[in-house]
Amino acid sequence: MKHLIYALIAGLLLATSVRADVLKLAVTTSFNNSGLADVLVPEIEKDLGIDLQLLVVGTGQALRLGAAGDVDAILVHARAAEETFIAEGHAAYRREIMYNDFIIVGPGADPAGVRGATRVEDAFRQIAAAGADFVSRGDDSGTHKKELSLWVRAGERPDAFSSWYRAVGAGMGAALNTAAALDAYILADRASWLNFGNQQGLSIVFEGDKALFNQYSYLPVSAVKHPHVQKDLAHALDAWLISAKAEELIDGYQIEGKTLFVFNAVR
Numbered sequence: 001m002k003h004l005i006y007a008l009i010a011g012l013l014l015a016t017s018v019r020a021d022v023l024k025l026a027v028t029t030s031f032n033n034s035g036l037a038d039v040l041v042p043e044i045e046k047d048l049g050i051d052l053q054l055l056v057v058g059t060g061q062a063l064r065l066g067a068a069g070d071v072d073a074i075l076v077h078a079r080a081a082e083e084t085f086i087a088e089g090h091a092a093y094r095r096e097i098m099y100n101d102f103i104i105v106g107p108g109a110d111p112a113g114v115r116g117a118t119r120v121e122d123a124f125r126q127i128a129a130a131g132a133d134f135v136s137r138g139d140d141s142g143t144h145k146k147e148l149s150l151w152v153r154a155g156e157r158p159d160a161f162s163s164w165y166r167a168v169g170a171g172m173g174a175a176l177n178t179a180a181a182l183d184a185y186i187l188a189d190r191a192s193w194l195n196f197g198n199q200q201g202l203s204i205v206f207e208g209d210k211a212l213f214n215q216y217s218y219l220p221v222s223a224v225k226h227p228h229v230q231k232d233l234a235h236a237l238d239a240w241l242i243s244a245k246a247e248e249l250i251d252g253y254q255i256e257g258k259t260l261f262v263f264n265a266v267r
Helices: 002-018 029-033 036-048 059-067 079-087 120-130 142-153 172-182 190-194 231-241 244-252
Strands: 021-028 050-057 073-076 095-107 134-136 165-167 185-189 202-206 213-220
Touching: 021 029, 021 059, 021 231, 029 036, 029 050, 029 172, 029 190, 036 050, 036 231, 036 244, 050 059, 050 231, 059 073, 059 079, 059 142, 073 231, 079 142, 079 213, 095 190, 095 231, 095 244, 120 142, 120 202, 134 172, 142 185, 172 185, 172 190, 185 190, 213 231, 231 244
Parallel strands: 021 050, 021 073, 134 165, 134 185
Antiparallel strands: 073 213, 095 185, 095 202, 095 213
């Protein structure tokens, strides 16, 4: 019996000694839906010897988790909100890691004539003028923030829209599913769209405007405000994300021969 107890204690001590350090990272639903997380996370865990726990939320919620000290770092895509986060002392800096772009996805019949638009504000204006079904994330995510800014750019007010404008309060995948079911327009990031399996009759109807640029950035949560955060692990992840290996994995990630992200971190 004594030998069994010693064996159990030894086993517990061994399990404790090899348990990986845990880093909590809040990431956007668009990053997770792209499939890139499935490529990067195993390599990060292997190289850094950590347990990387992703909290998949919209950018607004990710920033709130960081401000509360509930995560160690965040990976988001809404620069103005990120800069406010830093100004309020929740992070010392933001590190640009990679980018892709937003696109407008819509019905094959394109009832609002978006394919003929030359600027993104014209495309949004035409959707509003036609009263064509449009699905909004409506969740304070980076994509939602971008969409609202584009309506403003078009001189439109979403709070005045009628029933054709549907704010679903959901992540990118769920919002795309709703758009597919309704045969509606939606603003999406290109990576999530290419990795989306339920496209049905939808297709890309507008792309290429410089205003649709979509930058992803990494922000380690302030250890000054939240001494319990894993500061050293967060900085180790920062170093990994700007490494040559990360660049190769990010630039090399493709779906059906199409590149989804472009690495642009400054070393």
